[in-house]
Amino acid sequence: MVKRILDDFNPHKDDYEFPMFLGNHVRNHPHKKDFIKALMEVEVGRVYFFERFVDEDDPDGYFSNALSQFCTNYRRDFGSQIFKTCFQLSKQIYLENKFNQHEWNSLENNEINLRELHFHQISRWFELKILFSTLALHPFSQLEKIMEELFEILPLFNNGDQCWIIARPLKALAHSGFLEPIMKIPHIQERILQVYLAMDGRVSSIGDLILQFICHSYCNSEKELVNPRSISASHFNETHIRIATESATSLLYAPEPVKKLIVKNLKPFAKRTGNSWVFNAVH
16 A cells, blocks of 8 residues: 555655655654665665655664665665764764674775765764764864854755754764854854854754754844744654753753753653754753
């Protein structure tokens, strides 16, 4: 039935709502493995679930496992390998689990033309590059160069894509404890703020939400920003990172008694879901 329904869709149509709707059903389905296998066997399923849907939460590793199967059997191009490897490694780092750095080294040693990659692939690439660069002996100058490289690629994308490209690297900087010194560099903070202001009040993705949080944390004393908003989407899946980011945003403005209560509830939740980085981003 899944195959029969999906065969009626045009896989080349630029559709945001349907991948979110489909991903939501997969995530909550009692037989995920069978559902995912069916999606792999249909072009629309492969395009909409594996290339246009991303589940940052990845509960029980279902999305990581699906990516491994998909890239092994259907997509072995370099961009897909980047997304799979970076997605899986960054998740282990945020959860403070063991990880294999050799996988990253094998990717980094390739010559990469960022202009040929999808914005999700680019954002994942920079995210993991930052996470591993922070392990160097003197990482700060290296991190500044990475941000400059990131800014060079931004004009090729629309604002929504730019938010994603910036958001994951900012999350990596926060996790590693380098967000504050990087945001103290005036031209870097100003460039990030420009992307946020261009959102013009839109908060419709996790990328938007993270960027809103960072700018309210670091830029609000110098610029008059619109009040932070909750995410708006009809079929939303990434509940863990959304709750962590929205709760951390509320810490910026909550009175002291409420702030203590939020921290008490948020800390164990953030640690369990790999979102402890939010506390390093509260300035």
